[in-house]
Amino acid sequence: MNRPSRSQSPPAEAERLREAFAEAALDVTPSVVPMAAIERAGRRLKRRRRAAVLGATCGVLLAPLAVVVLQGGISPDESERVAPPAGSSGPSPSVSAERAGKVRVVTPGERVEVSPGTEIWLTEDGKHWSEPDQPTQFRSVTDGNLDLSGPGVSLQESGQEGGVSFLSGVFYGQGEPARVDIETVAGDIDGTALTLAGRPGWGVWYAEVKVPESVTSSSDPPTGVTEKVTVYDSAGGVIASQEYPT
Incomplete structure (x- = not known):
């Protein structure tokens, strides 16, 4: 007398699982990728990098200028105050x-x-x-x-x-x-x-x-x-x- 098999073979069971997962995946709708937000974030990052580069460049250029001003001991505003008014003349000696x-x-x-x-x-x-x-x-x-x-x-x-x-x-x-x-x-x-x-x-x-x-x-x-x-x-x-x- 023939008795029914208690279990299926492993390959047949694996195949049934793959088919079940495939059917379930077809029913899932993927979410929309936020491209606009990604683009905004990318632009902010570029601006930050550009500002950092410009700040570093200005610092390099201004450093020699600061040295020149300090070595000269006088600022442009002070030089204007020191200069005599136009048309004025200094004291002349009594004997030429x-x-x-x-x-x-x-x-x-x-x-x-x-x-x-x-x-x-x-x-x-x-x-x-x-x-x-x-x-x-x-x-x-x-x-x-x-x-x-x-x-x-x-x-x-x-x-x-x-x-x-x-x-x-x-x-x-x-x-x-x-x-x-x-x-x-x-x-x-x-x-x-x-x-x-x-x-x-x-x-x-x-x-x-x-x-x-x-x-x-x-x-x-x-x-x-x-x-x-x-x-x-x-x-x-x-x-x-x-x-x-x-």
């Missing part, structure tokens, strides 16, 4: 550069050549000078002829060949000389001051001037050339000044 060097400190007896054959030298008792074909001359500051208690300027003039006049004198007053202005019939000129070391309160001034025939006096060589002599200190103050009628 072209007039500097018109004062000499000499030792007693040191001879200063004014021109060939003309010399001046100072001693403690006054002014000495010599001219071509002339004896040595002297102007004392100790014989009482000059009142050194107040400011003053003396004058000696002598005409030389070629219409040239040699002008000189003694000046005295308070202060250290820095320049000498001389007004003449031929125009204003700069003189030279000579002083002894130690500031004795007096000194000597001199100049030579070419006098045109149109303004010269009737005398030959010309005389009456000097109109005014003023001696200034370095601050522009007047040490001594004297006018002379011509």
Whole structure:
């Protein structure tokens, strides 16, 4: 007598399971992929990466600029505040550069050549000078002829060949000389001051001037050339000044 089989073979049972799973899968509807959200997330990521790259690049570029500003010690705004206003000028010195060097400190007896054959030298008792074909001359500051208690300027003039006049004198007053202005019939000129070391309160001034025939006096060589002599200190103050009628 034949009895039914208690179990099926393994291959037949596996095949039935695959068919059952396939039928179940056909009944499942897949969800929609969120493409829009994925694209938005991708764009945000790109922006973040771009911002990070730009930030790093700016940092590299700004670092040398910061070093330059720190080394210079001044910012662009500060440089504008430091610069003087347009049209303004700084303080000018009392004695211009072209007039500097018109004062000499000499030792007693040191001879200063004014021109060939003309010399001046100072001693403690006054002014000495010599001219071509002339004896040595002297102007004392100790014989009482000059009142050194107040400011003053003396004058000696002598005409030389070629219409040239040699002008000189003694000046005295308070202060250290820095320049000498001389007004003449031929125009204003700069003189030279000579002083002894130690500031004795007096000194000597001199100049030579070419006098045109149109303004010269009737005398030959010309005389009456000097109109005014003023001696200034370095601050522009007047040490001594004297006018002379011509």
